[in-house]
Amino acid sequence: EGTTSQLNNILDDLNESSKCWSWIGKEADELHAINAIFYRHDLLSLISSETFWFNEHRTTAGPAWGAKHSCACTWAHLEDATRQSIIIFNVHLDYPSQNARHHSIPVLISEINKNYNVNQVIVTGDFNNWPEDVEGTTPIQQLIILGQHASEIQQMKQAGFIDTYQHGETPTFNGFRSAGYGPKIDFVWITSNSIYRIHGETKIDDYHDQDGFFPSDHFPVYADLVVSV
Secondary structure, three states, rough: OOHHHHHHHHHHHHHHHHHHHHEEOOOOOOOOOEEOEEEEOOOOEEEEEEEOOOOOOOOOOOOOOOOOOEEEEEEEEEEOOOOOEEEEEEEOOOOOHHHHHHHHHHHHHHHHHOOOHHHEEEEEEEOHHHHHHHOOOHHHHHHHHHHOOOOHHHHHHOEEEEOOOOOOOOOOOOOOOOOOOOOOOOOEEEEEOOOOEEEEEEOOOOOOOOOOOOOOOOOOOOEEEEEOO
């Protein structure tokens, strides 16, 4: 997620050695944030893409169910040279409203099912599955358990999705600090019957520069996936 200028800065870095990257997405909220999807246009063709919002209308921005800001999802249908489809839904759910997150997952599943089967898609993004009322001194293990039991996470699992990161609960929010804090809130989801399978590395990258600065207040989450059909 980022503003147009931030995303274009990332694009410039990616294209420094090879001009093969593009991004798609629309402004999601009054802060001009975009849930972008970056892709290699030399390897993948963009078939269709859309942004929808987590509210009663879905086609226009606006907060709902107690959300602090408008929250949205960008999806993209891509094809490789063999015409194999790759479908990605990139999500950002609200914080602090758990009620908004609870109501957002049925919207997500409904939008997926409009055109696709859940086994065809990869769902990524920031699920913000924090408990609403926590103090900064709340023990991390308690936060992890609360995050695991959050309605938005349980609904994803009930819809058949599994977290591709299978190395235990590792916090993905760092708040620009030297260590993660809280539950794992960033995900790459596929279903248990997915056309995708984990091919190589899945990890949470705690990269920071020599001065201790982080590029984001979230750690990057990686999953190396291949199509298995």
